[in-house]
Amino acid sequence: MKTTSPITRRRFMNQAALGGVSIAALAAMPTGAIARVFQPTPQVDEPERVGVMNWRVLQPGVMAIADLSLGGNTMLVVADGKALLVDTKYAYLAGGLLKDAADQIQADITKDRIELTLINTHHHGDHTGGNAVIVPIASASYAHANALPRIRAQHEKYVQGAKAGPSQLARTDAPEAYMPFAKAAADASSTWTEKTAVPKIAINSSGHTLRLGDIVIKTQHFGAGHTDNDLVIHLPEQNIVHTGDLVFNGLHPYFDPSANATARGWLESLKQTRKLCNAETTVIPGHGEIAGPEIVDTQISFFEQLIASIQGEIDKGTAKEEVVKMSWDFMDGLGFEQVRERLIDGVYDELTA
Numbered sequence: 001m002k003t004t005s006p007i008t009r010r011r012f013m014n015q016a017a018l019g020g021v022s023i024a025a026l027a028a029m030p031t032g033a034i035a036r037v038f039q040p041t042p043q044v045d046e047p048e049r050v051g052v053m054n055w056r057v058l059q060p061g062v063m064a065i066a067d068l069s070l071g072g073n074t075m076l077v078v079a080d081g082k083a084l085l086v087d088t089k090y091a092y093l094a095g096g097l098l099k100d101a102a103d104q105i106q107a108d109i110t111k112d113r114i115e116l117t118l119i120n121t122h123h124h125g126d127h128t129g130g131n132a133v134i135v136p137i138a139s140a141s142y143a144h145a146n147a148l149p150r151i152r153a154q155h156e157k158y159v160q161g162a163k164a165g166p167s168q169l170a171r172t173d174a175p176e177a178y179m180p181f182a183k184a185a186a187d188a189s190s191t192w193t194e195k196t197a198v199p200k201i202a203i204n205s206s207g208h209t210l211r212l213g214d215i216v217i218k219t220q221h222f223g224a225g226h227t228d229n230d231l232v233i234h235l236p237e238q239n240i241v242h243t244g245d246l247v248f249n250g251l252h253p254y255f256d257p258s259a260n261a262t263a264r265g266w267l268e269s270l271k272q273t274r275k276l277c278n279a280e281t282t283v284i285p286g287h288g289e290i291a292g293p294e295i296v297d298t299q300i301s302f303f304e305q306l307i308a309s310i311q312g313e314i315d316k317g318t319a320k321e322e323v324v325k326m327s328w329d330f331m332d333g334l335g336f337e338q339v340r341e342r343l344i345d346g347v348y349d350e351l352t353a
């Protein structure tokens with residue numbers, strides 16, 4: 001569980017700008033300009049980090065964790081003495097998320113309730129694994145209506161995950177600071193019931209708008225895609241979108257037919273999500289690095305090509321066993337290779353249903 005420091009967009013642009021200067025262009029430049037080109041790349045500030053969990057500050061009051069080894073990407077919004085958390089990763093990390101959120105609003109986590117709102121982007125265990133730690137103390141908790149029974153049904157998995165947390169954590173090079181939270185969740189898990197992790201408020205398909213001080217948080221559902229309960233979280237004023245698992249940045253998307261995943265629906269949800277963005281939007285994907293709207297475009301293109309490629313093989317009469325072994329150009333270089341066959345298998349079934 002290593003913490004690598006991601007290249008910021010600004011640093012990337014600096015490197016790209018330097019790399020783009022040709023010898024011919026240098027020859028044509030006045031001496032002063034050449035000196036400027038050869039000056040060392042200005043040391044671009046690493047993004048500001050806060051809390052036990054090393055949150056990356058995106059804007060004042062908005063922070064996120066995007067680390068492949070730590071489950072689904074989380075977002076924390078803080079305003080007016082209130083906090084909003086999007087997703088809870090795993091039980092062994094949730095205490096750290098809770099402490100950081102509470103510290104941001106100077107709340108006491110030994111109290112029964114704190115001014116913390118939770119939203120789950122969908123029910124998958126790497127986004128809801130810490131719900132049982134957070135839901136009981138949160139002043140409000142939300143998920144799509146279809147997520148609630150699915151979260152309830154994952155009760156045993158949450159308990160097993162929490163109990164395994166400390167030993168799982170000890171086998172990694174995770175920061176020591178996570179361990180007390182992992183142990184506390186393991187201890188508490190014997191008191192959890194089927195209801196503990198279930199958010200209290202259902203969001204239906206027309207979505208929901210919350211306010212945290214001056215910050216408006218819009219939650220929208222665009223139909224089944226990655227699951228039948230995907231929520232996209234949009235902060236219009238801050239121009240930030242958390243896509244949940246509709247976007248896997250640089251990774252094969254995880255396709256889960258048991259959650260009513262649909263490639264066609266996923267594509268439609270992505271197109272609706274893209275409409276929330278302009279060129280400057282910060283996009284927090286479900287997994288992978290935080291970036292701009294180009295990662296939504298890339299995911300749209302991925303699904304368009306995936307559907308066309310699999311349909312092409314179906315039309316040729318290629319057997320499913322052969323198609324699942326295939327890989328196409330648009331998949332080159334993507335991580336999570338282990339979920340590729342499952343993805344093709346699921347989309348093949350969808351297109352032949």
Ligand SMILES: [Zn+2]
Binds near residue numbers: 124226245254
């Ligand atoms: Zn997911």
